[in-house]
Amino acid sequence: MTRRLGFAIDTTACTGCKACQTACKDRHNLPVGVLWRRVYEVSGGGWRRDGAAWRHDVWAYSLSISCNHCDEPVCLEVCPASAYDRGENGLVRHDPDKCLGCGNCAWACPYGAPQLDTARRVMTKCGLCAEDLAAGRPPACVAACPLRAIEYGDIEELAVRFGPPEIEPLPDPGLTTPSLRVRAHRDAGRARATGGRVRNREEVGE
Amino acid sequence: MKGDWSLVSFTVLGQAAVGASWGLAASWALLAARADREIAGTATAWGLATVPVLAALAIAVSLFHLGRPVRAWRAVANLRVSWLSREVLAAGVFFVASAAVVLVPGPGRAPFLALAGVAGAVLVVTMARTYRMRTVPAWDSWTTGAFFLQSALASGGAVTALVLALRSPHEQAGLAQVCATAVGALALVAGPLLFSRWRRTLARHDGAAHETADRLSRDHARVRARWVGAIMAVALLLAAPVLAAPWRVAALAAAVTLAFTAELLGRILFYRARVRTGL
Numbered sequence: 001m002t003r004r005l006g007f008a009i010d011t012t013a014c015t016g017c018k019a020c021q022t023a024c025k026d027r028h029n030l031p032v033g034v035l036w037r038r039v040y041e042v043s044g045g046g047w048r049r050d051g052a053a054w055r056h057d058v059w060a061y062s063l064s065i066s067c068n069h070c071d072e073p074v075c076l077e078v079c080p081a082s083a084y085d086r087g088e089n090g091l092v093r094h095d096p097d098k099c100l101g102c103g104n105c106a107w108a109c110p111y112g113a114p115q116l117d118t119a120r121r122v123m124t125k126c127g128l129c130a131e132d133l134a135a136g137r138p139p140a141c142v143a144a145c146p147l148r149a150i151e152y153g154d155i156e157e158l159a160v161r162f163g164p165p166e167i168e169p170l171p172d173p174g175l176t177t178p179s180l181r182v183r184a185h186r187d188a189g190r191a192r193a194t195g196g197r198v199r200n201r202e203e204v205g206e
Numbered sequence: 207m208k209g210d211w212s213l214v215s216f217t218v219l220g221q222a223a224v225g226a227s228w229g230l231a232a233s234w235a236l237l238a239a240r241a242d243r244e245i246a247g248t249a250t251a252w253g254l255a256t257v258p259v260l261a262a263l264a265i266a267v268s269l270f271h272l273g274r275p276v277r278a279w280r281a282v283a284n285l286r287v288s289w290l291s292r293e294v295l296a297a298g299v300f301f302v303a304s305a306a307v308v309l310v311p312g313p314g315r316a317p318f319l320a321l322a323g324v325a326g327a328v329l330v331v332t333m334a335r336t337y338r339m340r341t342v343p344a345w346d347s348w349t350t351g352a353f354f355l356q357s358a359l360a361s362g363g364a365v366t367a368l369v370l371a372l373r374s375p376h377e378q379a380g381l382a383q384v385c386a387t388a389v390g391a392l393a394l395v396a397g398p399l400l401f402s403r404w405r406r407t408l409a410r411h412d413g414a415a416h417e418t419a420d421r422l423s424r425d426h427a428r429v430r431a432r433w434v435g436a437i438m439a440v441a442l443l444l445a446a447p448v449l450a451a452p453w454r455v456a457a458l459a460a461a462v463t464l465a466f467t468a469e470l471l472g473r474i475l476f477y478r479a480r481v482r483t484g485l
Contacts, residue, residue, distance in 0.1 A: 040485065065485060074341055080290040081280040100280055101273015104290055110341040110484030121273030171484030175341060198485070206485075 006179025016062030225362015253369030363390020
């Protein structure tokens, strides 16, 4: 059976330090405004009355997301220029030399993975550091995480230790079948029930 | 909305060209059957010449949203799976067929008229499929296709009515003009009504669809302006037949302008509904 590589994110360990985001940007020399890996800060809650007292139930967690090399990649379906293809180990690759810069992939991807390089005027995205993998090194984001909150590997093996990617603000995994597993933060259920919000959309360039 | 103006213009102009080609082809066929082919040719010649011009303008303006317009030829490289590739091909075939209608004289133009009509229908369908992304709930419904068809009929009806008034002194053109006016007027009113229904449907859902409804309900100015434009265009279309000749043409020209404006406003609202599910 063919291996399908993907990421696993441990949101119980992630502190939102953004070392992964920075390491990715540094490794691929990404221009200002382009973040192949982004750390979203999700929070909610507030003050609530409990009898005569007021208590707060504020909660927050961080979620690091890049391209999830989906099994049903919508970017590949909508790209008119055939700039996307499936590579070895199920990786979704993007060839900037074929890209028109139409942005259709960016509209379609529910993870915000394809990003416009405004200087080159083409889309770019995470390739799971395929050159590093070939050289026997881990992806830059995985290597940089001080808390080992990001892992990579065969998605079936990761599925043994991590759950499905059903955590706010991620979309229904049935849409694109992402190669992503998540260990859910203890407040993930509250986020789903009360509608947690991403607080740093501007910071991650949305 | 950054960069969206070129796609707003491309879709509205492209659909207007398709609608005009349908209206003028139908008028040509009607006149050829009721009068003769010469009268049919004279009455529709000027209008048929505007169709490839509109199509060319639409295609040209669409290049402005590309980061790399010089690679635009690659847009047909993924016909196997991408609806956008198919849309680009359909736009090209429609342009060539509608240009052939103008260039080929006499009876030889009939097959090209039919080809342009079919290619136009394919263009509207592929446009709708392109926008029906499963990750954009507001667009992923039958209403996207209905909006595009309605826009083609509204603009096309108005343009056909104007063309027939300009170049057709023949009585036989009366029926074609009545049909074009009726189709244009109905489609113009259907646009804002369909939009209201769409917005109410989105509001009943949660997540991205609900956020879309919120966003659209805050855009009162454009929604009202579209209603005003559509109603004024319909009033002018309906009033034109009872006016004296020079005033009739002026009224129809104003109706076409207002119809285009109403459709542009509707399309801007459609693009504002691009709220993706997820991140």
